[in-house]
Amino acid sequence: MIPDLGKYGFEVASAYAVSILLLLVIVGLSWRQSVAQRRVLEAAEARKNG
Amino acid sequence: MIALLLRDLRLATRAGGGFGLGLVFFLIVVVLVPFGVGPETAILSKIASGILWVAALLAALLSLDRIFALDFEDGALTLIATAPIPLEAMGLAKATAHWLTTGLPLTIAAPILGVLLQLPNSGYSIVALTLLLGTPALSMIGTFGAALTVGIRRGGLLLSLLVLPLYIPTLIFGAEAARRGTAGLDATTPLLMLAGITAGCIALLPFATAAVLRINLR
Amino acid sequence: MSLWEYANPKKFMGWTGPILPWAFGAAGLCLVVGLFWGFFLTPDDFRQGSTVKIIYLHVPAALMAINAWMMMLVASLIWLVRRHHVSALAAKAAAPVGITMTLIALMTGAIWGQPMWGTYWAWDPRLTSFLILFLFYLGYMALWAAIDDPDTAADLTSVLCMVGSVFALLSRYAVNFWNQGLHQGASLSLDKEENVSDVFFFPLLVCIAGFVLLFFALVLLRTRTEIRARRVRALQLREVRQ
Numbered sequence: 012m013i014p015d016l017g018k019y020g021f022e023v024a025s026a027y028a029v030s031i032l033l034l035l036v037i038v039g040l041s042w043r044q045s046v047a048q049r050r051v052l053e054a055a056e057a058r059k060n061g
Numbered sequence: 062m063i064a065l066l067l068r069d070l071r072l073a074t075r076a077g078g079g080f081g082l083g084l085v086f087f088l089i090v091v092v093l094v095p096f097g098v099g100p101e102t103a104i105l106s107k108i109a110s111g112i113l114w115v116a117a118l119l120a121a122l123l124s125l126d127r128i129f130a131l132d133f134e135d136g137a138l139t140l141i142a143t144a145p146i147p148l149e150a151m152g153l154a155k156a157t158a159h160w161l162t163t164g165l166p167l168t169i170a171a172p173i174l175g176v177l178l179q180l181p182n183s184g185y186s187i188v189a190l191t192l193l194l195g196t197p198a199l200s201m202i203g204t205f206g207a208a209l210t211v212g213i214r215r216g217g218l219l220l221s222l223l224v225l226p227l228y229i230p231t232l233i234f235g236a237e238a239a240r241r242g243t244a245g246l247d248a249t250t251p252l253l254m255l256a257g258i259t260a261g262c263i264a265l266l267p268f269a270t271a272a273v274l275r276i277n278l279r
Numbered sequence: 280m281s282l283w284e285y286a287n288p289k290k291f292m293g294w295t296g297p298i299l300p301w302a303f304g305a306a307g308l309c310l311v312v313g314l315f316w317g318f319f320l321t322p323d324d325f326r327q328g329s330t331v332k333i334i335y336l337h338v339p340a341a342l343m344a345i346n347a348w349m350m351m352l353v354a355s356l357i358w359l360v361r362r363h364h365v366s367a368l369a370a371k372a373a374a375p376v377g378i379t380m381t382l383i384a385l386m387t388g389a390i391w392g393q394p395m396w397g398t399y400w401a402w403d404p405r406l407t408s409f410l411i412l413f414l415f416y417l418g419y420m421a422l423w424a425a426i427d428d429p430d431t432a433a434d435l436t437s438v439l440c441m442v443g444s445v446f447a448l449l450s451r452y453a454v455n456f457w458n459q460g461l462h463q464g465a466s467l468s469l470d471k472e473e474n475v476s477d478v479f480f481f482p483l484l485v486c487i488a489g490f491v492l493l494f495f496a497l498v499l500l501r502t503r504t505e506i507r508a509r510r511v512r513a514l515q516l517r518e519v520r521q
Contacts, residue, residue, distance in 0.1 A: 017323065017328050017329050018328065018394075019328050019329045019330045019394050020329070022330055022333070022390050022391065022393060022394055023329050023330055023332050023333060025390055026333045026336060026337075026386070026387045026390040026391065027314075027318070027332075027333075027336065029383070029386045029387070029390070030336040030340065030383045030386070030387055033379050033382055033383050033386075034379070034383070034493070036379070037375060037376055037379040037497065038493075038497065040375075041375075041376075041497055041500050041501050041504070042500070044501070044504050045500055045501070045503065045504045045507075048504045048507040048508050048511070049507060051507075051508075051511050052507045052510055052511050052514075055510075055511050055514040055515065055518075056514070058514075058518070059514055059517070059518075205442065209422070209435055209438070209439060210422075210425075212426070212431070213425050213426065216425065219418075219421055219422065219425050222414075222417060222418050222421055223418045223421075223422065223439065225414070226411055226414040226415055226418060226443075226446065226450075227442070227443070227446045229411060229446075229450050229453065230446060230449040230450050230452075230453040233450075233453040233454065233456070233457045234453060234456070237456070237457060250456075251456070254453075254456070258449065266442075269438055269441075269442050272438055273435060273438050276431060276434045276435055276438075277431070277435070279431070
């Protein structure tokens, strides 16, 4: 299934690996920050209303 | 405005005012380079004009945070801001003071230090000319950066991070003009670009500087 | 002085909530389809061999790196003129995404460069410009982080973005001049302007769409986080005062 990347196999593979890794990092970080902030906000709102 | 200029000049040149610091730093960097790249004349004379430019640029950075910091801390900046002269002119005066106490001395020192770097004979006047045209831009851009970071405690490193990328066009054209002049080639295009950038900075950055000062003085 | 009483951030949270999963879904779909198509189903290039496959990452990332900065510029202008907090926060939110795109462009460019030029780094005008852009992003993010008061931070970073944009453009021309001056007509360009034949072009288009949608989704997500953070800060200030 993997196409024959010839002599440039390492370069292509590492380019894809690095890019996908960086994309996962920014998506993951953004997601985690969003969840954490939502929790903090809910706690603050609860304190205000409670 | 002249009074402000003279005041800053006096402050900078008195003891502890940082006047000599830039020059000494310039000297030190120039001395360090041959230790880094080797003493071979052929190599040094090729990179001499570029090294002088980079070293001068870094030395100019050193005194940037002084431009507004002291006045900001003791509240003098707020007073000056309410004075009848426009804040834009104030920014220009500050930049001029910086240039007179840092940029201009560096420009004069550069040909002297060029001897240490085996600068070819053809290079002396062109290096001085490019620095003369370029250092005002460095002072004006630096003043803008200083205004941006004036409220930040120990913002010196951040100031460098912000200002150095802004220095790149001036550096490219200044060093390229110096390189071409040293090699005996026609340096008109980069010289004109360099002068253009400096003129643009002097004409426009005072407005940005004033806007930023107003924000920080709120 | 409740923040939610301002219509703008509340409305923003209202309409972005439902569309966020769709945005991420569409982005994921385009990326998977585009990359799969490009990686598995396209032939090798005559000159560049299989490294041409890097184009499906490098070009979209480079495009987004520039577009992210332009979006930040527009958002900064809107903040300075109209004082919409969502705009300032959106600019702040976009920067980390933009710098990631710049990093991807730089790294894929460097990796691509190794077989093409024989070196991992070359001071090619385009790569150099992206390196400078990376520094501008760093400075922008550092300034946001260094200032306590949110409105002052928004104002200062907006001015920095504007001044930085002028200098970034200037740098682009300077760098072109700087490299051309040394290597006359060296063909170091990574074929963005080269005629990309159709077989490469369509998967590339899908990948570009994927990156655009991902940027859009991430900025929405991150802006929502910033708005919540702002709300938390307002609540905390109220608690302190009471």
